[in-house]
Amino acid sequence: MLKIEHLSVNYGGIEAVRDISFEVPDGSIVTLIGANGAGKSTTLRSIAGLLKPREGSIQYNGEELIGKPTNEIVKRGITLVPEGRRVFPDMTVLENLKIGAYLRSDDLSEDIRWVYDLFPRLEERSWQAAGTLSGGEQQMLAVGRALMGKPKIIMMDEPSLGLAPLIVKGIFDIIKEINRQGVTVLLIEQNANMALHTADIAYVLETGRITMTGPGRELLRDDRIKKAYLGK
Ligand SMILES: Nc1ncnc2c1ncn2[C@@H]1O[C@H](COP(=O)(O)OP(=O)(O)O)[C@@H](O)[C@H]1O
Ligand SMILES: [Mg+2]
Numbered sequence: 001m002l003k004i005e006h007l008s009v010n011y012g013g014i015e016a017v018r019d020i021s022f023e024v025p026d027g028s029i030v031t032l033i034g035a036n037g038a039g040k041s042t043t044l045r046s047i048a049g050l051l052k053p054r055e056g057s058i059q060y061n062g063e064e065l066i067g068k069p070t071n072e073i074v075k076r077g078i079t080l081v082p083e084g085r086r087v088f089p090d091m092t093v094l095e096n097l098k099i100g101a102y103l104r105s106d107d108l109s110e111d112i113r114w115v116y117d118l119f120p121r122l123e124e125r126s127w128q129a130a131g132t133l134s135g136g137e138q139q140m141l142a143v144g145r146a147l148m149g150k151p152k153i154i155m156m157d158e159p160s161l162g163l164a165p166l167i168v169k170g171i172f173d174i175i176k177e178i179n180r181q182g183v184t185v186l187l188i189e190q191n192a193n194m195a196l197h198t199a200d201i202a203y204v205l206e207t208g209r210i211t212m213t214g215p216g217r218e219l220l221r222d223d224r225i226k227k228a229y230l231g232k
Pocket of ligand 1: 011
């Protein structure tokens with residue numbers, strides 16, 4: 001289990017995340033929802049070792065992760081799919097997938113098969129330059145590349161951003177399928193509706209603080225959430 005306690009993160013004088021605590025149990029889908037600027041990406045980037053928190057702890061199975069470099073965190077099975085699906089545009093789909101396994105030297109064919117079974121669209125486009133894929137396909141590739149590292153926890157930074165509703169539904173179906181196959185998911189989203197429908201546990205982040213928590217489906221029925229995040 002991943003356990004975040006009293007985490008605070010600053011950018012110079014700006015407090016982006018203030019004293020937040022939350023847990024990601026093994027096998028679950030946990031979501032942090034919140035408006036633009038709430039501190040969602042800062043939280044994920046801190047867990048991934050890309051930012052150094054000012055205070056608090058990030059423990060995975062009892063081991064402190066703060067201070068460890070990103071590659072050590074990846075080695076422990078925690079991978080980030082960053083915002084904006086940064087694929088390598090001039091490389092093929094298959095080359096992009098192979099890069100996701102950069103810390104491993106064993107045979108990759110089984111994992112490529114796994115990713116292609118999850119995303120048949122990627123197999124069809126195996127030799128296509130990643131930069132020529134649609135937005136939804138690039139998001140599939142970004143997720144597929146993260147899966148090539150065989151993560152225990154996959155963290156996703158707004159996978160639905162800028163995608164059409166039907167494509168978003170497909171991405172969330174895949175998130176559930178990946179989770180069903182045993183990968184723990186930590187998902188951050190502005191798309192509260194989809195995220196709450198998908199998550200076992202949800203936390204609401206507002207200007208750097210956690211203000212509400214509960215099962216996703218319970219928060220969907222909450223009047224404050226409806227008003228602030230679901231436009232109802
Ligand atoms: N590199 C940075 N330098 C300074 N401030 C930043 C930087 N990145 C984010 N911030 C600020 O930190 C706050 C949280 O940002 P972020 O974590 O990106 O929010 P979210 O992902 O929820 O939209 C915002 O006020 C944002 O302007
Ligand atoms: Mg963000």
